[in-house]
Amino acid sequence: MANNLRRIWDTDPASKPTPRQFSDDFVGRFRSGRLVGKLPESLNAWRVTTGDPVVAEEIARLMGGAAEEWDTDKEDNLEILTDAPSVEIVIESSDKIDASMKLFGSTGIIHHCDGVEHLSPEDEKGEPCGCPELLQDRKDKARSGRGPKPSIDVVFKLAAAPELGRFRFNSGSWELVKVLHEVISAVDDYDGPVRATLAIENVSYTTKGGRDVSYNKPVIKVLGAYEVTVPMADAA
Numbered sequence: 624m625a626n627n628l629r630r631i632w633d634t635d636p637a638s639k640p641t642p643r644q645f646s647d648d649f650v651g652r653f654r655s656g657r658l659v660g661k662l663p664e665s666l667n668a669w670r671v672t673t674g675d676p677v678v679a680e681e682i683a684r685l686m687g688g689a690a691e692e693w694d695t696d697k698e699d700n701l702e703i704l705t706d707a708p709s710v711e712i713v714i715e716s717s718d719k720i721d722a723s724m725k726l727f728g729s730t731g732i733i734h735h736c737d738g739v740e741h742l743s744p745e746d747e748k749g750e751p752c753g754c755p756e757l758l759q760d761r762k763d764k765a766r767s768g769r770g771p772k773p774s775i776d777v778v779f780k781l782a783a784a785p786e787l788g789r790f791r792f793n794s795g796s797w798e799l800v801k802v803l804h805e806v807i808s809a810v811d812d813y814d815g816p817v818r819a820t821l822a823i824e825n826v827s828y829t830t831k832g833g834r835d836v837s838y839n840k841p842v843i844k845v846l847g848a849y850e851v852t853v854p855m856a857d858a859a
């Protein structure tokens with residue numbers, strides 16, 4: 624069959640679609656929550672999403688659960704509600720941990736900072752961003768939709784199956800923010816990749832006023848150097 628449209632971009636090459644790009648170089652995402660209807664639900668075990676059936680099978684084998692389709696317009700259309708609250712991971716370096724503060728509006732990101740200075744857009748970079756100094760004030764402002772929330776990205780491989788490729792975990796947890804500098808410095812204690820656990824932990828207590836508080840938080844704990852016995856499959 625002749626492709627009679629092959630010259631359609633000759634006059635407008637800028638509009639020619641590029642080959643489908645997979646979002647970065649990770650094969651799936653670890654998530655500590657999901658939406659039930661419109662309500663966010665936090666989970667007690669990892670939920671993994673991927674577009675790759677082979678990865679999905681392996682996750683189910685290693686962490687429990689079964690691969691199922693879920694309602695998304697993204698490419699990671701398979702989800703596994705695993706039984707595992709904790710998983711051993713490999714973090715290649717502290718460059719694989721990225722954190723900033725972000726506020727999204729209807730047109731995209733409208734405030735992007737490190738808590739003190741703007742990180743983007745380029746012409747505002749380095750200028751004071753006007754966020755409150757105190758953590759509680761930042762939280763209050765974020766909760767009311769007027770201030771940015773943490774956005775922490777961790778890219779890692781599974782210690783049990785590094786050949787699967789890289790996964791990503793994005794968190795908006797203030798609890799993780801509080802200890803992130805310790806995690807990064809623990810990773811930096813080693814020259815090469817480290818073994819760590821990525822866990823969902825439950826925190827429960829009763830306040831002085833008698834109110835029961837219970838929430839989940841993600842915890843990253845560095846265990847030590849990752850001993851490479853066979854060469855790690857590199858970014859393919």
Ligand SMILES: [Zn+2]
Binds near residue numbers: 734737
């Ligand atoms: Zn700010």
